[in-house]
Amino acid sequence: MQKPHFYDLTYNHLVTLLESKELNPTGASKLFRWHYKFKKTEKCELELSKATQEFIYETFNFQLPEIVTAVESDDQTVKLLLKLSDGETVETVIIPFQNKYSICLSSQVGCAMKCSFCYTGTQGLKRHLNSHEIVSQIIVAWNWLLIHRSSSEGSSAIGQKTIKSIVFMGQGEPLHNFDQVKKSIEILLDQHGFSFGKERITISTAGYLPGLKRWLADDMPNVNIALSLHSPMAEKRNKLIPLNLRYPLEEVLEIIEQIPMQKKQFITFEYLLIDEFNDSSDDAHATAQLVKDKKTLMNLIPFNPIPGLTFKRSRDENVQNFKNILESYKIPSMIRTTKGDDILAACGQLKSKNLNA
Numbered sequence: 001m002q003k004p005h006f007y008d009l010t011y012n013h014l015v016t017l018l019e020s021k022e023l024n025p026t027g028a029s030k031l032f033r034w035h036y037k038f039k040k041t042e043k044c045e046l047e048l049s050k051a052t053q054e055f056i057y058e059t060f061n062f063q064l065p066e067i068v069t070a071v072e073s074d075d076q077t078v079k080l081l082l083k084l085s086d087g088e089t090v091e092t093v094i095i096p097f098q099n100k101y102s103i104c105l106s107s108q109v110g111c112a113m114k115c116s117f118c119y120t121g122t123q124g125l126k127r128h129l130n131s132h133e134i135v136s137q138i139i140v141a142w143n144w145l146l147i148h149r150s151s152s153e154g155s156s157a158i159g160q161k162t163i164k165s166i167v168f169m170g171q172g173e174p175l176h177n178f179d180q181v182k183k184s185i186e187i188l189l190d191q192h193g194f195s196f197g198k199e200r201i202t203i204s205t206a207g208y209l210p211g212l213k214r215w216l217a218d219d220m221p222n223v224n225i226a227l228s229l230h231s232p233m234a235e236k237r238n239k240l241i242p243l244n245l246r247y248p249l250e251e252v253l254e255i256i257e258q259i260p261m262q263k264k265q266f267i268t269f270e271y272l273l274i275d276e277f278n279d280s281s282d283d284a285h286a287t288a289q290l291v292k293d294k295k296t297l298m299n300l301i302p303f304n305p306i307p308g309l310t311f312k313r314s315r316d317e318n319v320q321n322f323k324n325i326l327e328s329y330k331i332p333s334m335i336r337t338t339k340g341d342d343i344l345a346a347c348g349q350l351k352s353k354n355l356n357a
């Protein structure tokens with residue numbers, strides 16, 4: 001029988017477990033610090049009693065996903081293809097940003113949402129990731145950085161503050177895997193370990209309404225939310241995100257607006273700009289009308305071409321025109337520089353590989 005995974009345990013669960021074995025519960029904070037704050041992959045021997053060490057390392061599985069390939073882009077973005085214990089693979093992307101990095105996590109093997117602009121969507125859903133498979137993507141990515149980027153960065157060597165943000169924008173619809181994603185976020189936020197601030201974690205959704213309703217009902221920590229909008233017009237949005245037929249944008253927005261937000265938080269709307277499809281002045285005005293009264297940031301993303309699709313990236317002048325129109329309504333927006341598109345690591349370009357085939 002397979003051992004349970006250590007990286008599936010929340011801090012409170014670990015404390016309770018140690019207590020139930022009559023072991024010192026302070027071992028939980030030592031283990032969290034060792035494996036999450038310092039991201040060590042070897043045993044924690046210092047400060048931990050022999051009995052606790054024996055119990056933890058004999059009971060739990062600490063196996064991490066294996067890096068199959070690490071492809072580096074000209075702009076220093078890195079796409080890791082990770083092999084999970086059952087042979088399935090997912091991709092994790094490390095995105096550089098002013099000497100720090102964002103880690104783009106996958107939450108599922110494949111995805112059921114079938115967005116027409118997305119490479120992942122073409123493979124269908126194989127399975128959800130467990131929370132340990134989500135959390136361990138960060139440990140693997142951080143250790144890759146430690147080995148491959150430490151020396152080249154001199155004074156800004158890889159340290160605890162190297163990871164600036166975590167975005168659930170890799171393979172999968174995170175809210176379709178609500179329980180495991182929620183648990184992984186609880187682990188990422190825990191002050192004894194990774195200790196990420198809520199404002200440093202973003203969940204991106206295509207508008208999966210059942211997951212959004214659970215966010216409201218089930219005490220989801222109030223991390224940032226990003227909605228893939230891509231068009232305010234039902235006909236166009238249906239073509240890009242078939243989920244919109246089942247869960248129309250109006251219903252999705254109604255729930256999103258009820259999600260409690262901290263002072264500095266806002267809803268991010270992701271808008272892929274596709275040439276001659278959703279990048280006209282009319283599209284920009286309709287988008288502005290939809291979001292103008294909301295606390296929002298518009299992320300404009302020139303489409304990243306993927307094999308086999310006829311969609312094309314918007315021309316630069318249309319991207320700028322779109323932004324100018326939003327600004328005329330005083331809607332904050334930014335044009336997201338496409339990172340890693342030469343290695344198919346940009347938005348919508350990720351796909352698992354079947355290593356068993």
Ligand code: SF4
Pocket residue numbers: 111112113114115118119120121122170171172173205206348
């Ligand atoms: S864009 Fe996101 S939700 Fe849509 S198919 Fe791709 S991974 Fe799934």
